[in-house]
Each structure stands twice: as C-alpha cells, then as structure tokens.
Amino acid sequence: MTQNLPRKQTNDVDPDGKSGADIEIETDTGPPKKKSGGPSDPMRRCIATATNQPQSAMIRFVVSPDGMVIPDVAATLPGRGAWVTATSEALDLAVSKKAFSRAFKKSVQTDPTLTQQTHQLLFRRCLDLLGFAKRAGDLILGFDQVREEIRMDEPSCLIEALDGASDGRKKILSLAKAIFGDDEPSEQPIIVGCFTSEELGMALGRERVIHAIVKEGRSARNWIIEVERLGGFRPLRPSDWMSLAV
Template structure:
C-alpha cells in the first residue's frame, strides 16, 4: 500500500524522535519525545526548535514550563551553547505556542491522509466500528454533545478513549479545513501515536483536558512526568481494535 505524502511526513517525524538526549536542567537522559530542542538565532537569542530541525548546536530541556523557565532564569543556555546566549523572558510562552501550532499542523496533515473523522456523525460511526484511538473535542463545545460520544464509547468498549480538549473549535476548524470543528477522532494507529507524543509535550505547558470536564476524559494522565503515556494508550487501543 502506497503512503500518502502527509502520512509519510508524520511517520518520519515519529522515527526521528527515537533517541535519548540530556536535559540541561535535570541532567537526565530522556527520549526525544519528552524534550524540547532549543537553538541559537543569528542574533544570539535562544529560540524553541520544536521540530528539532534548525541548524547548529542544540540544547535540550524537558518538555515542561518549569524546566524551560529554570533554564532561562539560571542562564543554563549560555553554559550549554558556550556563548552569551540570551533567553527571552517569554521563552516558555513561545514554546507553548509553537508546540500547539505543531499539533494543529500535524492534525491537518492527518486530515489530508484521510486519518481523521470529523463531526459528530463521522465520529459516532467510527466509535461504533472500533475503539477510538484519540477523541478530540473542542474546548468551547457543548457538554451534551461530547458526553454523548464519551458515553457511547464507554458503552461499546467498556472504557474511555485517550482524549484531547485543549483547542478551540475555530483552531480545530482551521487545521481541519472547516469553519469550526467540535468533534473529531483519529483513525490510524501510526499517525495517532506520533500525534500523542506531541500532545504529551504540550501537556507540560497547558492542560490537555479542561479541569471542569469529568474524570472520564482523563484516561491518560497527560503531563504527569509521562509524556509518552498517551502513545502507549493509543497502541493499546489499536491492539483492542485488531482483536
């Protein structure tokens, strides 16, 4: 079977983040999927390199706000780069913004690969067919609609799926080629696993599921020191789908 260009690009991204790097804050050796790479701009300022593609020397920091803020405050980037590297005060906020943009861009690639069900009708049909790899709900969507889909999944498959609710309907709409998107569901294991790794990194900077939502939406403890937990949950769901 020939892969689409979009799915091939996501697969390459997932394979690239397979090595371990040392965090300049904790000095732990961690998988790439739990870290953010930072690079130096031509003017000597530190910039987030969330795709790990910028040229030159890189410094790696655990994917969490506190670690990025510590690295900037204690001038650890200057030590890592062996020069007068300047970390802007808003570095953590900039990192969060770029991670969120990366997640949305990847979602758009998955749509073009035919790997996303969009809208309540498509998502409901997908859930009835197989356990959801990842249920995506707009943060500003009505509770009644998302709870209906969650209840359907629990009723069919005995438990909740991995879930994401940290993007607004307008953001999801731009990523998925619609005016607004309230409900979506990922359909391909390989792409969903790669996306879960990026969501895991974003979880170090923002809540992936709003605190006001019921506990059933937190089957994955995003951001509790386990950035690849979502990827493992996706793989377990895929195994259940294949039974």
C-alpha cells in the same frame, strides 16, 4: 506618538563564570537524523533537570546568529542544539539556572517570553499535524461519524472542542467510557479538549469542528507525541470532563 520600546532580554550567563552544576551539560552537533537500524526515540539529557528523557518528550533549542535562544520544536534547525524536558516548569528552570549558556559554552540571551513562544509553537504544530492527518484520510469528523468509529474500532485519539455543547460531548465521552473504561490507561484513547471549535476549523478547512477522531496509524502516533509535549505547557482537557461522563 508612543514608541515601541525593545523588550528587556535576559543575559543567560553566570556573572562569576561558574556553571553551578555538578555534571557537564552537552549539546548535540546538529538536528537529529534518522539512522537505519538505530533507535527511533534516542535518549537526551535535559539541561535543566540533568535527567535523561526520550527525545520525543523533549524540546530542542538552538542559538540564532545574534545570540538568542530559540525553540526548535521540529528539531530541524541547523547548528548545535540543547534539549529541555517538554514542560513549562523545566524550561523556566533552564532560564533561571542559566543552563543555556552553560550548555552552549558561551553567553546567550533568552527572551522573557521564551516559554510562551514555545507553547504557541507546539500549539500551532499540533493543529498543523491535524491538517496533515485530514489530507491523509486519517481523520474522522462529525458527531455521528465519531460515535460510529468508537463503536466499530478503537480510536487512538478523541478530540472534542473546548467550547462545544456539553450534551453532545457528554454523549461521546460516555460512549467511549462505556467501551474502553475498563482497559488499561495505556490502552485507552487519548482525549484532547484544549482547542476551540474555531481553531480546529481553521486547521481543517471548515468554519468549526466540534468532534473528531484521529484513526490508528502513523498520523495518530505522530500527533500523540506532539500533543503530549503540548500537555507540558497547558492542560489537554478540563479536569472534570470524564467525571461528568456516565
């Protein structure tokens, strides 16, 4: 009988006790709270790159009671938190530089799959938020319905299943390109194609979902923030999709 051996963990502290950083790395004192009249997207300092970024473009990490660094993608867990730019490169750098121990000012451990864990949590969070958008009436599903919405309104986000048929996807992307292609990039709808039809279907209570639009509004703003963070860990769509849309 094969035994499951415990995973090897990385002890995230410098052996000589030196930080190796030119600036002091700070943590927050608890999960962020919305303050009336305060900034909606405050700046945070990344413990890996020492750059200031909007909070919405970062991921918070906390330390569990047993000394493990865990991702807090919703920024709601109690205790001190350290912030890392929402990319796999920045997170890998934070681990390799032992930045978590410096930030928390104590020896902490990082699981070797921390980047993968964070990626999966962001992935799941994006799908969960799509479910919330559907229940709020902010999601449009179906080929004909999506095409009509593109013609009638300016969608915030267009979702195409990664494994959907290429002819249907090409028709929708070509329509979006014809209508919005001359707009400034910031004014064009975000096109996401990193979820399979089955993954979308499970999130939305259907067998499969191929085409969807998140309508302009709060649901779209929240989802775009999360999907852009996910984009730091995986491509949001195949690189050739728009070049094939004519």
